[in-house]
Amino acid sequence: MSAIIEVKNLRKSYGPAVAVDGISFTVQAGECFGLLGPNGAGKTTTIRMIYGFTPRESGTLQIFGTDCDTAWRSIKARIGVCQQEDNLDPDLTVRENLETFAAYFDIPSALVNERVASLLQFTALEGREHANVKDLSGGLKRRLALARALLNEPQLLILDEPTSGLDPQSRHQLWSRLDDLKKRGLTTLLTTHYMDEAQRLCDRLIIMDQGKILVEGAPLDLIQEHVGKSVIEVVAPCADLRGMLTEKGILFEDLGQRLILYSNDGETLYRDLLADHCHEGCMLRPATLEDVFLRLTGRELRE
Amino acid sequence: MIGFNLSKRFIRVWQRNYRVYRKTWMISFAPPLLEPLFYLAAFGVGLGGLVGSLSYGGKSTDYTAYIAPALIAINIMQSSFFETTFSSFVRMFYQKTFDAMLATPLTIEEIITGEILWGATKSVIGTALMMIILTFFGLLHFPHALLLLPVAFLGGLAFACVGMVCTAVVPTIETLNLPIFLFITPMFLFSGTFFPLNNLPAWAQGIANFLPLTHLVELCRASALGRLDVSNVISIAYLVIWSVVLFPFAVTGMRRRLVR
Numbered sequence: 277m278s279a280i281i282e283v284k285n286l287r288k289s290y291g292p293a294v295a296v297d298g299i300s301f302t303v304q305a306g307e308c309f310g311l312l313g314p315n316g317a318g319k320t321t322t323i324r325m326i327y328g329f330t331p332r333e334s335g336t337l338q339i340f341g342t343d344c345d346t347a348w349r350s351i352k353a354r355i356g357v358c359q360q361e362d363n364l365d366p367d368l369t370v371r372e373n374l375e376t377f378a379a380y381f382d383i384p385s386a387l388v389n390e391r392v393a394s395l396l397q398f399t400a401l402e403g404r405e406h407a408n409v410k411d412l413s414g415g416l417k418r419r420l421a422l423a424r425a426l427l428n429e430p431q432l433l434i435l436d437e438p439t440s441g442l443d444p445q446s447r448h449q450l451w452s453r454l455d456d457l458k459k460r461g462l463t464t465l466l467t468t469h470y471m472d473e474a475q476r477l478c479d480r481l482i483i484m485d486q487g488k489i490l491v492e493g494a495p496l497d498l499i500q501e502h503v504g505k506s507v508i509e510v511v512a513p514c515a516d517l518r519g520m521l522t523e524k525g526i527l528f529e530d531l532g533q534r535l536i537l538y539s540n541d542g543e544t545l546y547r548d549l550l551a552d553h554c555h556e557g558c559m560l561r562p563a564t565l566e567d568v569f570l571r572l573t574g575r576e577l578r579e
Numbered sequence: 580m581i582g583f584n585l586s587k588r589f590i591r592v593w594q595r596n597y598r599v600y601r602k603t604w605m606i607s608f609a610p611p612l613l614e615p616l617f618y619l620a621a622f623g624v625g626l627g628g629l630v631g632s633l634s635y636g637g638k639s640t641d642y643t644a645y646i647a648p649a650l651i652a653i654n655i656m657q658s659s660f661f662e663t664t665f666s667s668f669v670r671m672f673y674q675k676t677f678d679a680m681l682a683t684p685l686t687i688e689e690i691i692t693g694e695i696l697w698g699a700t701k702s703v704i705g706t707a708l709m710m711i712i713l714t715f716f717g718l719l720h721f722p723h724a725l726l727l728l729p730v731a732f733l734g735g736l737a738f739a740c741v742g743m744v745c746t747a748v749v750p751t752i753e754t755l756n757l758p759i760f761l762f763i764t765p766m767f768l769f770s771g772t773f774f775p776l777n778n779l780p781a782w783a784q785g786i787a788n789f790l791p792l793t794h795l796v797e798l799c800r801a802s803a804l805g806r807l808d809v810s811n812v813i814s815i816a817y818l819v820i821w822s823v824v825l826f827p828f829a830v831t832g833m834r835r836r837l838v839r
């Protein structure tokens with residue numbers, strides 16, 4: 277396997293505020309790599325430095341094994357980007373958006389028609405090609421943004437919150453498109469606030485907060501390592517429960533009206549709890565990436 | 580991305596704007612066709628009746644023929660200035676068009692160059708349309724008047740650069756009214772447009788000689804009336820200098836604004 281992205285000690289600050297604080301990671305060919313973190317963690321800033329929008333303050337960056345400072349134009353020609361904000365061209369139709377964007381990449385016009393047709397099909401936008409972008413729903417816009425990012429047949433796809441604001445149908449449709457792309461060997465770097473999405477799509481991911489990487493790894497490994505197999509949520513816990521848990525050395529988080537228990541042997545604990553301590557308001561469920569995320573980044577609001 | 584990165588790819592940005600323009604050409608064509616008619620009716624017929632003729636370059640010139648080229652010059656100024664201020668601001672700030680472009684191999688230099696050349700192109704299109712109307716009234720002296728087209732490009736370039744510098748520094752779109760109020764409107768009135776500059780006091784003439792529109796009006800009038808002379812070289816040079824000096828400011832200003 278060869279590295280598609282190699283980031284070392286990447287740093288960026290805006291005035292006194294440090295947005296990205298010396299992070300390092302590597303994305304391998306064919307991988308789907310996730311960047312997770314609360315609002316303001318520095319995900320978009322990181323991504324923008326990678327596709328050459330934001331200048332790096334310090335650190336090194338290699339993409340496709342080439343140095344980004346010298347070969348930036350050829351590197352950009354091989355990357356497809358869906359930015360966080362909608363920036364489709366509202367003055368143009370769906371098809372015109374794609375054609376115009378293809379021109380920015382200097383794609384020969386003989387190829388453009390072919391690619392536009394296949395991408396319209398891939399993103400289920402056929403029949404909409406003459407619609408004005410202004411009139412598209414949020415879901416259709418996202419699909420068009422994905423089609424646009426694929427026009428240059430990128431070897432690296434960068435998606436900044438590709439599914440925020442989408443309905444479940446659109447999200448699942450987008451996921452299966454990303455599965456298709458993955459089968460073709462496309463390397464993807466994505467950010468998301470949906471933990472189920474990250475767990476479903478990412479081979480590996482990092483969780484960052486305040487510009488720093490907290491953990492890196494495969495979703496299931498991270499869950500196992502930081503939370504365990506299962507989680508028990510106890511609503512309105514009785515008075516003696518906290519003491520009992522501390523005594524037994526069981527890991528738990530205290531939210532006042534709610535206790536969150538982490539355990540590798542959830543079933544036994546759950547049965548004990550039901551028998552001895554609480555008769556209702558107790559729920560057993562498998563641990564998820566969201567538990568990891570909240571444990572590591574805390575529950576306070578960020579911005 | 581160090582240094583100044585300008586390849587011929589800027590043409591793609593120009594083409595994007597041209598494509599949008601073609602979709603709305605019926606609306607875009609109206610002002611340059613109708614405006615000269617309004618002005619000619621008000622100033623030519625209304626005011627011209629009072630003024631009659633005046634002396635321009637030592638020759639008696641009909642007032643309507645005197646102001647017609649100034650109308651072209653004003654249109655050149657406004658077409659490109661409005662394009663690189665309000666229109667570019669909307670693309671930059673509201674539509675995030677430049678952000679999208681910056682995720683492609685396009686550079687900020689290419690985007691700004693494309694926008695400025697598009698502004699100048701709009702000046703040329705407007706001039707060509709106005710020339711049709713003015714020819715119909717017999718107000719243009721051919722073949723010299725054909726020089727109005729390259730003059731429109733040069734003037735358009737100068738004002739497109741001014742506009743882009745404004746767009747790079749204004750905090751909000753409303754702030755763009757400030758350069759219009761302080762720069763465009765006074766020039767509109769005091770650049771030898773509707774009356775000869777030598778009617779002004781000497782100090783005011785001195786100031787007017789530094790206004791780009793004064794030189795653009797001079798070039799338009801000389802071309803339209805077929806009375807070119809060596810002094811026009813100074814006007815050409817002056818507009819070239821405006822463009823050459825302001826272009827780097829436009830690029831660096833926009834880079835500071837967009838690339839963060």
Ligand SMILES: Nc1ncnc2c1ncn2[C@@H]1O[C@H](COP(=O)(O)OP(=O)(O)OP(=O)(O)O)[C@@H](O)[C@H]1O
Binds near residue numbers: 293318320360
């Ligand atoms: N252009 C800018 N000027 C000043 N500060 C900025 C700029 N861009 C980002 N920041 C700051 O840098 C920090 C990281 O922002 P960034 O957009 O990378 O976060 P994020 O992880 O993408 O957040 P979100 O999940 O909300 O998109 C934030 O505190 C933000 O306010």
Ligand SMILES: [Mg+2]
Binds near residue numbers: 319320321360436
């Ligand atoms: Mg972000």
